[in-house]
Amino acid sequence: MTEDFSARAAAWLAEHAPREPVTDVAEARLFQRELHDAGFAGITWPAEYGGQGLTRADQRAFDALARDYPLPVKPFLIGLGMIGPTLLDLGTPEQKRRYLRPMARGEEIWCQLFSEPDAGSDVAGLTTRARRDGDGWILDGQKVWTSRAEYAEWGAALARTDPDVPKHRGITMFVVDMTAPGVQVRPLRDMTGAVRFNEVFFDGVRPAADAVVGTVGEGWDAAVRMLGHERITITDLRLPHGHPASHAALAALARARGVSGDPHVRRRLAEVYRAERLAELLAARLGEEARAGRPTGPRGSAGKLAAGRLARLSADAVADVAGHTGLAWEPGDAAAAGLAAALLDAPSTRIAGGTDEIQRQIIGDRVLGLPREPAADRDIPFSALRAKGSA
Ligand SMILES: Cc1cc2nc3c(=O)[nH]c(=O)nc-3n(C[C@H](O)[C@H](O)[C@H](O)COP(=O)(O)OP(=O)(O)OC[C@H]3O[C@@H](n4cnc5c(N)ncnc54)[C@H](O)[C@@H]3O)c2cc1C
Numbered sequence: 001m002t003e004d005f006s007a008r009a010a011a012w013l014a015e016h017a018p019r020e021p022v023t024d025v026a027e028a029r030l031f032q033r034e035l036h037d038a039g040f041a042g043i044t045w046p047a048e049y050g051g052q053g054l055t056r057a058d059q060r061a062f063d064a065l066a067r068d069y070p071l072p073v074k075p076f077l078i079g080l081g082m083i084g085p086t087l088l089d090l091g092t093p094e095q096k097r098r099y100l101r102p103m104a105r106g107e108e109i110w111c112q113l114f115s116e117p118d119a120g121s122d123v124a125g126l127t128t129r130a131r132r133d134g135d136g137w138i139l140d141g142q143k144v145w146t147s148r149a150e151y152a153e154w155g156a157a158l159a160r161t162d163p164d165v166p167k168h169r170g171i172t173m174f175v176v177d178m179t180a181p182g183v184q185v186r187p188l189r190d191m192t193g194a195v196r197f198n199e200v201f202f203d204g205v206r207p208a209a210d211a212v213v214g215t216v217g218e219g220w221d222a223a224v225r226m227l228g229h230e231r232i233t234i235t236d237l238r239l240p241h242g243h244p245a246s247h248a249a250l251a252a253l254a255r256a257r258g259v260s261g262d263p264h265v266r267r268r269l270a271e272v273y274r275a276e277r278l279a280e281l282l283a284a285r286l287g288e289e290a291r292a293g294r295p296t297g298p299r300g301s302a303g304k305l306a307a308g309r310l311a312r313l314s315a316d317a318v319a320d321v322a323g324h325t326g327l328a329w330e331p332g333d334a335a336a337a338g339l340a341a342a343l344l345d346a347p348s349t350r351i352a353g354g355t356d357e358i359q360r361q362i363i364g365d366r367v368l369g370l371p372r373e374p375a376a377d378r379d380i381p382f383s384a385l386r387a388k389g390s391a
Pocket residue numbers: 111112113114115116117119120121122144145146147148197348349351352353354355356357358361
């Protein structure tokens with residue numbers, strides 16, 4: 001069965017996959033729809049919810065083949081890699097029927113509305129409020145660093161529904177229509193020059209009663225679950241074939257610049273190769289375990305750290321191999337601009353989805369069983385913390 005699937009996938013990709021990166025989101029949506037119609041999106045999701053109902057081995061086979069092409073997957077990763085799996089875990093049958101198929105087809109793009117100006121690493125300190133209003137809710141507050149909100153149709157938002165219990169309780173996850181009245185999106189430009197995340201303001205937004213994901217007041221559990229899926233997704237963001245900071249591209253560049261014999265450059269390249277292989281093997285293992293129904297839990301933090309390390313080592317190698325073209329380039333020199341973007345983008349991998357420090361803390365606390373960080377605020381009602389100004 002998998003051999004048939006692999007042969008079909010290989011033939012389809014050879015005929016339809018783009019050879020150059022696609023930057024236009026409308027074009028990416030069209031490609032995602034074709035991918036789904038051909039049977040290669042939502043591969044392991046149940047067919048009744050718009051998936052292909054196939055096996056993990058099929059997913060692995062497709063991933064291995066797809067790596068040779070610059071598929072425009074980024075706009076859909078938050079949906080397909082994080083929110084879709086969370087809805088499969090916790091959503092009602094109606095939510096799964098409503099949201100998963102358009103997500104897999106790229107017709108509806110999703111964003112993750114967790115971080116706030118005063119709640120990043122400590123996301124449980126969030127202050128966005130959702131108050132009951134008849135059958136539904138009223139949402140007020142601000143999110144920040146929201147990737148893809150500039151074009152997303154839907155978001156998964158965390159909001160405080162009960163301030164009178166400790167901060168990890170009293171949080172609820174909502175599906176939010178990003179086009180609803182009261183939602184305002186303001187783009188933020190990062191140091192690569194691109195707009196890839198946003199501030200999002202909620203002013204009297206009205207999610208319906210059936211917008212709650214999981215149980216009211218148990219949004220922290222839903223969030224932890226989604227962050228677990230996020231770590232696997234990020235770990236698996238191996239640099240696609242041809243990416244300027246991949247080992248293969250850097251080795252070719254070193255040859256072209258006549259520095260491939262330099263012992264320092266050779267060591268850099270070896271480090272990138274090793275880090276790529278490590279991230280790849282960890283992603284394969286974590287993904288396999290998750291698809292087999294074994295929660296990744298805190299072990300996902302090791303994968304996230306490996307992805308951050310790879311980004312750092314690749315950026316160091318870009319600086320050494322490319323020299324000044326990795327920092328300054330002539331307008332229109334796309335190859336040099338790509339190298340500079342790879343260099344400037346590297347730190348973000350070690351922040352997005354939880355910083356390296358937070359991943360190490362999770363590993364220390366929950367994998368190695370080291371003494372836990374003191375958390376004096378854990379049992380104090382959130383409203384009392386706010387009153388003391390320490391939330
Ligand atoms: C490219 C990118 C995309 C993102 N996309 C999204 C998104 O789509 N949705 C979303 O909700 N968020 C998103 N984020 C936000 C991201 O999750 C947060 O930036 C991250 O969790 C860190 O929070 P913060 O920026 O508030 O930093 P802070 O939490 O203020 O941390 C500042 C520094 O203090 C350290 N620190 C904090 N607490 C501790 C501690 N207890 N122990 C040791 N060190 C600590 C941190 O490691 C960091 O170095 C994105 C971020 C980036 C960079």
